[in-house]
Amino acid sequence: MKIYEVKDYQEMSRKAANILSAQVILKPDCVLGLATGSTPIGTYDQLVDWYNKGDVDFSEVKTVNLDEYKGLDKTNDQSYYYFMHKHLFDRVNINPDNTHVPDGTEPDAEKECARYEELIRSMGGVDIQLLGLGHNGHIGFNEPDSSFAKVTHCVDLTESTIEANKRFFASADDVPRQAYTMGIGTIMKAKKILLVVNGEAKADIVAKAFFGPVTPEVPASVLQLHSDVVIVADSAALSKIPR
Ligand code: GLP
Secondary structure (H helix, E strand, O other), rough: OOEEEEEOHHHHHHHHHHHHHHHHHOOOOOOOEEEOOOOOOHHHHHHHHHHOOOOOOOOEEEEOOOOOOOOOOOOOOOOOHHHHHHHHHHHHHOOOEEEEEEOOOOOOHHHHHHOHHHHHHHOOOOEEEEEEOOOOOOOOOEEOOOOOOOOOEEEEOOOOHHHHHHHHHHHHHHHHOEEEOOOOHHOOOOOOOEEOOOHHHHHHHHHHHHHHHHHOOOOHHHHHHHEEEEEEEOOOOOOOOOO
């Protein structure tokens, strides 16, 4: 596990975008595993900036997103499909047919999750998976006590995640109660993992996840077992790690 300590959000975003663009330059038809949440927005902005300057070309890139709320359609501005188009896909030369997000409108969870898992497999797996970190240690929507073996599945969101994500909705009641997410088993199959995290509010969970025991209670702790993980974190997020 390699940890890059950076000064602030802007530096974190630039470093993460550097790593992702290096992947695209080395393998133009790579599969990027992408994430939502507020943390990666600056990373996407930086990639768009470099694309506009002619430094990164997304024409052959393929993407798979980690997760999607169950029940939200593509036009809902809180869907992760909408988020990805707004922050990245509509701003670069990626072929929309090569971008994939679980279909939140498919009511048959088993069918959709099996389709998504097979899709990732058929694309040859994920070359680099970008991850954010939930306050309770979740990655994607793998909440505490998820089995490490799980592949793409439907989850019931915990109260703490509903609480954390309600800021994006009119009220907590509007936050969907379920989501489709790549499982930890899916995430761990990615060839490389890039986790971005910033801010003091995540300092406790960063220390627990990456310096504490590997346990399903802290889903991100499983990353300690992956052979190629890069964490880009600002000093505030690293303020509670053992030195
Ligand atoms: C959501 C997403 C996660 C994300 C997390 C943290 O629940 N499903 O993929 O990492 O929130 O979000 P933020 O970056 O806004 O703190």
